[in-house]
Amino acid sequence: MPTDPAAFTACLTLRRPLDGLVYRFRRVDPDTFAREDRPELSLRRHPMLGWSMHDPLSGELTGRPWDDAQRHAPGAPAPGVWVSRLGAKSHVYELTHGEPPAGEAERIRIRLAQPGDLAAIAAFDAFNGDRAAEVAAATCLVALDGTGQVAGYASWTPRGLLGQPFLAYLCVRPEARRQGHATSLLQAVQQQARGRWLLSSTEDWCAPMQTLFQRLGWARCGALLGINRDGSAEWFYRVALAARGRG
Numbered sequence: 001m002p003t004d005p006a007a008f009t010a011c012l013t014l015r016r017p018l019d020g021l022v023y024r025f026r027r028v029d030p031d032t033f034a035r036e037d038r039p040e041l042s043l044r045r046h047p048m049l050g051w052s053m054h055d056p057l058s059g060e061l062t063g064r065p066w067d068d069a070q071r072h073a074p075g076a077p078a079p080g081v082w083v084s085r086l087g088a089k090s091h092v093y094e095l096t097h098g099e100p101p102a103g104e105a106e107r108i109r110i111r112l113a114q115p116g117d118l119a120a121i122a123a124f125d126a127f128n129g130d131r132a133a134e135v136a137a138a139t140c141l142v143a144l145d146g147t148g149q150v151a152g153y154a155s156w157t158p159r160g161l162l163g164q165p166f167l168a169y170l171c172v173r174p175e176a177r178r179q180g181h182a183t184s185l186l187q188a189v190q191q192q193a194r195g196r197w198l199l200s201s202t203e204d205w206c207a208p209m210q211t212l213f214q215r216l217g218w219a220r221c222g223a224l225l226g227i228n229r230d231g232s233a234e235w236f237y238r239v240a241l242a243a244r245g246r247g
């Protein structure tokens with residue numbers, strides 16, 4: 001029988017202090033924790049590198065503890081600082097054992113939308129489009145608030161424009177707005193979409209979306225003048241995706 005408490009740890013949490021984004025992992029075998037929302041992204045004990053994460057397609061190293069001592073901890077990676085790297089982007093996380101502490105860390109959780117979320121989405125959805133098809137295609141993410149309720153969703157079309165992924169819809173429940181849900185959803189789509197650019201568009205008057213894009217490093221890349229029913233222009237935006245998604 002193992003005596004180290006880490007050997008019994010069933011769940012790990014990686015929390016990004018920058019924006020409160022939280023990823024949860026469940027133990028699936030003695031040497032593997034699978035990410036709850038994307039089980040193919042696992043945190044494993046590598047024979048040489050110790051506890052680490054690798055891209056499932058390329059095998060490239062995508063995450064590891066900052067301190068070498070954490071890497072070879074028995075049972076589970078030791079709590080502490082974790083770093084990720086995807087293409088040109090790198091992030092710092094706090095790794096803890098068990099469920100995230102109540103409060104801030106659980107404030108926003110992002111996961112793939114499931115058929116059971118459709119009714120909750122429909123209650124605040126401002127848009128057309130086929131949410132059920134997007135859910136079935138795994139191109140819709142939901143943000144859950146601290147109580148586990150669906151606070152918003154974002155969906156994208158993998159080759160929506162010029163062969164590049166297109167962020168099609170982003171909507172947050174009115175009473176959950178200005179709490180960072182859209183920011184977290186947009187960042188998560190940027191991580192999930194595959195291509196050279198993630199593209200999107202918004203009306204020339206939609207200041208909230210324009211601010212969101214600018215804050216997350218998107219650049220305006222064109223406009224269709226007078227294209228909307230109200231006579232407004234549609235402004236197009238783009239952000240470069242990490243090298244792993246290039247294609």
Ligand SMILES: CC(C)(COP(=O)(O)OP(=O)(O)OC[C@H]1O[C@@H](n2cnc3c(N)ncnc32)[C@H](O)[C@@H]1OP(=O)(O)O)[C@@H](O)C(=O)NCCC(=O)NCCS
Nearest residue numbers: 126170171172177178179180181182183202208209211212
């Ligand atoms: C636009 C929308 C998705 C933003 O969602 P959200 O969860 O409130 O956004 P966030 O909390 O992540 O906001 C991030 C930043 O965007 C800007 N922003 C968001 N809403 C804003 C508003 N109504 N007015 C001005 N700026 C706004 C702010 O700079 C905000 O940061 P701050 O709260 O620290 O000032 C939401 O208002 C919504 O669902 N609107 C209706 C649907 C829609 O218009 N979707 C976009 C289609 S193009």
